[in-house]
Amino acid sequence: MKRIPYLQKAPSIHLRKQTMKNTFLFSLLFISFITQAQLNLIQYVKPIIGTEKMGHTYPGATVPFGAVQLSPETDTISYEINGKYNGDVYKYCAGYKYEDKTIVGFSHTHLSGTGHSDLGDFLIMPTQGKLQLNPGTAINPKSGYRSTYSHANEVAEAGYYKVKLDDDNILAEMTATTRVGMHQYTFPKSDESHIILDLMAGIYNYDEKDVWTYVRVVNDTLITGYRQTNGWARTRTVYFAMSFSKPFTQYGQKNYDDKQAYRGFWRKFDQTKNFPEIAGKKIRMYFDFKTEEAEKIKIKFALSSVSQENALENMQAEIKDWDFEKVKAQAQTSWNKELNKIAITAADDIKVNFYTAMYHTFINPTVYNDINGEYKGLDQNIHNANGFTNYSTFSLWDTYRALHPFFNIIQPSRNNDMVKSMLAHYDQSALHMLPIWSHYSNDNWCMSGYHSVSVIADAIIKGVFNGDENQALEACITTANHRNYEGIGYYIDLGYIPAEKLPKS
């Protein structure tokens, strides 16, 4: 039986844990710690769970704590209608809604389980026949590039997603590494096969969200660029490198920006077709192929917070060839390894509940540095994660009570790095605050309190944090003394926050 590290190191904590022995989780930990042989536990993971109604999970492919979450969108509705909040957008926090009958495409970034949203970057959709660059509507999917699909033709596993797109009879498959999404599309024979890259699609999207987009077509298989948005994360840029397994025959784009008075000298070019340098706010691109019957076209799509070059380096480091099955197997092995940290004896339906929940606990936070260690910090400067892995996506008011304490037991090394990531965030903070909700080189400031302090204190007390405890203490004290943040001043003075002063009290 493998023991959890901090229990080996910190017997006093071990004693405290004994007082918890009646709890379900604790019993599991002690009853069922894993043996050396890896059980096949990913069979119990059903990523489709939680995708209906307000579950806000996504069914697509990611690896544990992966920076890429490659998953289908079943609609990309606007955050606003006539300048007012569109309540329906809330249903699409994770991009996918089980009840929907169409798929718009597959994008590379998703939040799991949140009650607010963002992301949905770089939506890719394969089509055939007449090129359509608008997504069309759910009621009339033929009016755009979206497609009907059926759950009968859909497979969602840990690290793998597959669906048949009925409109053009294209099989879509996807898997991922930490920083790279891999697509595999099996086309019917056609002289008019397309792969659409929608650079203006997004989750919680609205007119002003697309701040800037830049794309370089480096050659007939490689595209790089970035997308810059102003959303939940206020100042956010995601760089990408996209590689096709087969050269496209031609490509083009349409710019959906509002017309502006100044047009500059780029107007001398026909930028709509085979023009290799593209920029604007709202851009959709397409790449054309001739396909044989059942021909597979694969895409590697890598992300970086730092640069196009880093995205390309991430791609080259993490997926060296075009073996989709190998990448899928690696992704699933990595999931199985994580899930094997706890073995339970139970009926299969309980195992499905348990391991799918465990799967969900290992999706966020997400790795937020490139393969070379670089990442864009909260100060919008480039930093190097020296001696730790940098994480983002800290929804701390959700995670301080159970997730991070659980990580102290089951993911101590990662939780150590998460605390270090929080301290780096603090060092980079113009407000001198630990993260409230760390989100792609931003704090999105969602919610009150200072729950990172609980996470840090817990990691220190349990011996998981191996960094500078005094530095951590200073960050905690400074954060906890921000009188003007969400009623902290009242709390310091009165011991409570008066409800009449602050609704969130």
Next chain:
Amino acid sequence: MKRIPYLQKAPSIHLRKQTMKNTFLFSLLFISFITQAQLNLIQYVKPIIGTEKMGHTYPGATVPFGAVQLSPETDTISYEINGKYNGDVYKYCAGYKYEDKTIVGFSHTHLSGTGHSDLGDFLIMPTQGKLQLNPGTAINPKSGYRSTYSHANEVAEAGYYKVKLDDDNILAEMTATTRVGMHQYTFPKSDESHIILDLMAGIYNYDEKDVWTYVRVVNDTLITGYRQTNGWARTRTVYFAMSFSKPFTQYGQKNYDDKQAYRGFWRKFDQTKNFPEIAGKKIRMYFDFKTEEAEKIKIKFALSSVSQENALENMQAEIKDWDFEKVKAQAQTSWNKELNKIAITAADDIKVNFYTAMYHTFINPTVYNDINGEYKGLDQNIHNANGFTNYSTFSLWDTYRALHPFFNIIQPSRNNDMVKSMLAHYDQSALHMLPIWSHYSNDNWCMSGYHSVSVIADAIIKGVFNGDENQALEACITTANHRNYEGIGYYIDLGYIPAEKLPKS
């Protein structure tokens, strides 16, 4: 007598030059090459020359080929009126118009002598009394932060500019190093002295030009950030670091963005006053001071194409203290050294014409890499200028005939680096083209032809270029064979470009 380097190296060229001996310039070169003692030649430089009507020069402070051009704006009118081109904007290509009666402020980037425009980044204006964040109008300057001024109280020298701002009786002085502008404002006594940083002002400005602006108030003397624009340079970001000689007492900002449906969680903060992290499209900031009578407040304002950190490093490397007179003396010494490359014997008014023209020839192109060698390339990746100084602002259709051939004689080392910069541009070009008009990590594509080829060929033939000649030849041939660029195909096929096919023929 000092000989020009390529003549020492390449006697065949020397012989060709002999055929030019009747020309004015050549006579000057041979008659009057400088002696070792430096003459005081900056006394003949009158940067005010050319600032009237359509001269399109600016009177402010810069060093030879400097990346910073710190100069007054006499208005910041819009490129458009009701969506149509505003013809008057053309008068403000260089920001300053001698006929104008008011100064709006002092910004850090200007083009000299161009017939189209851009830039005008980071406009600074000192005021006193009631804070006004809008610039006001030329007719009613008291309606905003602008001020009346008089040419009688104005001094424009090479590397130095001074003017009294009459409205609040503030003396404004400025000088520069290659990458840093230095301001010195002498205030009257007041508890309400302000320094305004207008981050939405610009030359050839229009609503959509301000793509994104980000500012961090690091402490009570240091501010960093960036400004991102979509103008003549389509995808352009300028990072800055700004340091005050004295702590401000308070600061604030106003955001002039259009209201958008999504407001995010930053709305919980009062971001208008003493809030240290600011972002948006249209931002004006202010910094408040209490001043004694005749108290000087100084500003160091550094630029970078790469990062806030690099801007700060540029500042720390180039201006280590607060000695304005020392920086001014360095700037003027560097100008005098450059001007001493040619000594003429002539009446003073001819010397003024000659040395002011020579001064203007050494303003553009501009240095475009940080003190650590890094710069943002045409591909929007960060590159390092290994073994050369990278230059931008190549208005090649203007400069290939006379300026670069002149540089081969009088600035051979710089022209060598300029050719290397052009070849780096080519390497980074998605279109595989040498620069047409190289402009802040962009080609702005102004004008036809491929004049960089002439510049490169001339530098090679005259022995000035010490790089890889075969690489240069390949770049020239590839560029000259872009059939779809501005009629090159016709030229290749017919030996001319039919006027009925292309107006620019």
